[in-house]
Amino acid sequence: MKTSIFKNQDALAGLLFMGLGALGFAIALGYKFGTTIDMGPGYFPRILSLVLIGFGIVTFLKGLRHCMPVEGGWAWLPLFLLSAALLLFGFLLERLGLVPALFALFFVSARAGHEFKALEVLVLTAVMSVFAAAVFVWGLKLPYALFAWNF
Amino acid sequence: MEIIDHFVLGFGVALSLQNLAYCFLGVLLGTLIGVLPGVGPLVTISMLLPITFGLPPVSAVIMLSGIYYGAQYGGSTTAILVNLPGETSSAVTCLDGYQMARRGRAGAALAIAALSSFVAGCIGTLLIVALGVPLASWALRFGAEDYFALMVLGLVAASVLSHGDMVKALTMVVVGLLIGLVGTDVNSGVERYTFGLPELADGIGFTVLAVGMFAISEVVLNLEQKEAREVFTKNVGGLMPRWEDLKASFLPTLRGTAIGSFFGILPGTGPSISSFSAYMLEKKLAKDPSRFGQGAIEGVAAPEAANNAAAQTAFIPTLTLGIPGSATMALILGALIMNGVQPGPTVMARNPELFWGVIASMFIGNALLVALNLPLVGLWVRLLSIPYRWLFPAIVMFCALGNYSLNNSAIDVYLCAAIGVLGYVLAKLKCPPAPLVLGYVLGPMMEENIRRALLLSEGDLSIFVKSPISLTFLTLSLLLLVSMALPAIRRGKARVDQEEEAGAT
Numbered sequence: 001m002k003t004s005i006f007k008n009q010d011a012l013a014g015l016l017f018m019g020l021g022a023l024g025f026a027i028a029l030g031y032k033f034g035t036t037i038d039m040g041p042g043y044f045p046r047i048l049s050l051v052l053i054g055f056g057i058v059t060f061l062k063g064l065r066h067c068m069p070v071e072g073g074w075a076w077l078p079l080f081l082l083s084a085a086l087l088l089f090g091f092l093l094e095r096l097g098l099v100p101a102l103f104a105l106f107f108v109s110a111r112a113g114h115e116f117k118a119l120e121v122l123v124l125t126a127v128m129s130v131f132a133a134a135v136f137v138w139g140l141k142l143p144y145a146l147f148a149w150n151f
Numbered sequence: 152m153e154i155i156d157h158f159v160l161g162f163g164v165a166l167s168l169q170n171l172a173y174c175f176l177g178v179l180l181g182t183l184i185g186v187l188p189g190v191g192p193l194v195t196i197s198m199l200l201p202i203t204f205g206l207p208p209v210s211a212v213i214m215l216s217g218i219y220y221g222a223q224y225g226g227s228t229t230a231i232l233v234n235l236p237g238e239t240s241s242a243v244t245c246l247d248g249y250q251m252a253r254r255g256r257a258g259a260a261l262a263i264a265a266l267s268s269f270v271a272g273c274i275g276t277l278l279i280v281a282l283g284v285p286l287a288s289w290a291l292r293f294g295a296e297d298y299f300a301l302m303v304l305g306l307v308a309a310s311v312l313s314h315g316d317m318v319k320a321l322t323m324v325v326v327g328l329l330i331g332l333v334g335t336d337v338n339s340g341v342e343r344y345t346f347g348l349p350e351l352a353d354g355i356g357f358t359v360l361a362v363g364m365f366a367i368s369e370v371v372l373n374l375e376q377k378e379a380r381e382v383f384t385k386n387v388g389g390l391m392p393r394w395e396d397l398k399a400s401f402l403p404t405l406r407g408t409a410i411g412s413f414f415g416i417l418p419g420t421g422p423s424i425s426s427f428s429a430y431m432l433e434k435k436l437a438k439d440p441s442r443f444g445q446g447a448i449e450g451v452a453a454p455e456a457a458n459n460a461a462a463q464t465a466f467i468p469t470l471t472l473g474i475p476g477s478a479t480m481a482l483i484l485g486a487l488i489m490n491g492v493q494p495g496p497t498v499m500a501r502n503p504e505l506f507w508g509v510i511a512s513m514f515i516g517n518a519l520l521v522a523l524n525l526p527l528v529g530l531w532v533r534l535l536s537i538p539y540r541w542l543f544p545a546i547v548m549f550c551a552l553g554n555y556s557l558n559n560s561a562i563d564v565y566l567c568a569a570i571g572v573l574g575y576v577l578a579k580l581k582c583p584p585a586p587l588v589l590g591y592v593l594g595p596m597m598e599e600n601i602r603r604a605l606l607l608s609e610g611d612l613s614i615f616v617k618s619p620i621s622l623t624f625l626t627l628s629l630l631l632l633v634s635m636a637l638p639a640i641r642r643g644k645a646r647v648d649q650e651e652e653a654g655a656t
Contacts, residue, residue, distance in 0.1 A: 009579075009580050009581055010316075010580075012580055013319060013322075013577075013580040013581070013582055016576070016577075016580065017322055017326075020326065020329075024329055024344075027344060028343075031336075031341055031343060032339070032341075035610070036605060036610045036612070037605060037606070037609060037610030038610075039338075039602060039605075040339065041336040041338070041339045041341040041343055044328075044332060044598055045329070045332055045343060045344070048325055048328055048329050048332070049329070051325050052322065052325045052326065052329065055318060055321065055322040055325065056322070058318055059318055059319060059322065062318070068581075070579055070580065071579075071581075072375055072376075072579075073375065074579060075371050075372075075374055075375045075575075078370075078371050078374040078375075079371045079571075079572060079575050082367060082370060082371060082547060082568075082571065083367075083568040083569075083571060083572060085547055085551075086367075086547070086550070086551050086564050086565070086567060086568040086571070087564070087565060087568055089551045089555075089564060090551070090555065090561035090562075090564035090565055091561065093555060093561065094561055102548060105544070105547060105548055105551060106544045106548070109543070109544045109547045110540065110544045112371075112374055112543075113374065113539070113540035113543065113544075114374075114377055114540065115540055116540075120540075120541075121544070124541055124544060124545070128544075128545055128548055132548065132552060136552055136556060140202070140205075140556070142556050142559075143559075
């Protein structure tokens, strides 16, 4: 059975390794290599990047030989929503304060679930905001404003 | 006797009000997440790592290890009552535990699971003392080259022995080593892979990596599947096991403990393979193997003993040599480093209160777990009705707040999101995250030791074969790698992997 390269688990992994290795090597060219006695900052990065490329080639070839398709679909939407929730949280915490940041985090990340009930998420946000304020702001005494306006 | 002094010191530390509270909190959380499927010790420990920053190291490790071994107890509860393993290591407990529950013997199964876990946990902890002390004093004689070789062996063994494709596991070690390079090079002061960001000059934080790799990507993986959780209302019945149950479980518990202790010490293997092997052994030894799968008490006692023993003995290489054998142990080691303890054989000499305090807390924690699990079992089962759609946003909140709080920097939260994406992609491509984290944790220490060794030998690479200790470790690593290239062994491992998977589903 022929599987497309884009569904081939090992071929994709091999490509990813080769890409990461090539990137690592290219950047490491800017660091001094040194000698074995006196290793420069570029010694390990370059060797490791080359090993990574090597493993990538092996994995890629193995993928071409026995096709193992990626199991299950890709959950791109949940992945995007969770990342967005984290980004929004980081962005809003410093500008609007803890409570609005948590509000954004819960409403965006909860969208990633199979069911989304606005009222339920609202209650969850309220409960967890109180909890977070109690533990982090009053308990651990972290200097976060609950509400703020810094733009 | 010296050992008694050590225990007095240890219990003195562990019985302080603060540490007792952290121990209780740890095993309580462990039981909780052990019961909940989809939330495991890895996710929880990485989520809570940032919060332990600032605690005394001993309290941090007491709590985090309590989560780890507590989860092994909690996992069996749901396995027995609802045929749903809370942890993968309890998967085989479902086979006979659930059958016992269906025959109205749920109480006996739970009691035997808790008791065999307790016995195994205590024996495992004693083993840490018995093996750890001589191991650490032996390791004190290691030179830089021996240390380097030992770390190579640890990483190779963890990759070769772990579940799945060896090449990918080794590649993940390399990726972990590279991620560990990010930041300012200690020897030359050059900033490597920082892309000019001042926030990266100190490297990618351990918690950022752990949370992204384990918590965020795990949540996304769980969201792929639709949740199907039945609400459970069933009477547990009498918790007192019958005398013949105890007698029938005695030897299986000891055998399970032995198997678990062995796999716990080995890098790359752990509770899951231990409970699976213990079950298989009992089935082979039984006079009437057909009883297995029909509610045989040995099928509960042996695997539960095995996974708890493994959870306990996994601490041996971590606490005495500073070489973690699994991802969870890498997190515990990371917690030590984060709190300013240099891991390795010197821990026992320099921080005796840490080593012995943690050991003592394990006895206390195991006893607390029996008390927590048996009378409160009804409460735990009710937790199963909490839907995942409430849990995962809370997990994300802990990840975000925890990472932000370490440096008060939003960059850490952004990085964590990026690592979460990488972690998810790698998991989908069946690249195991554990070797990556091991490589990341051991990388800086490896670089330091190889540089020191080569500086002392003036660049002569033969130093690694001249030292008998280093030569032994390197030869063992090579043998492990070569053995995997032999077709017969590779097929054997593929079969074990498959059986393990079949047992888990």
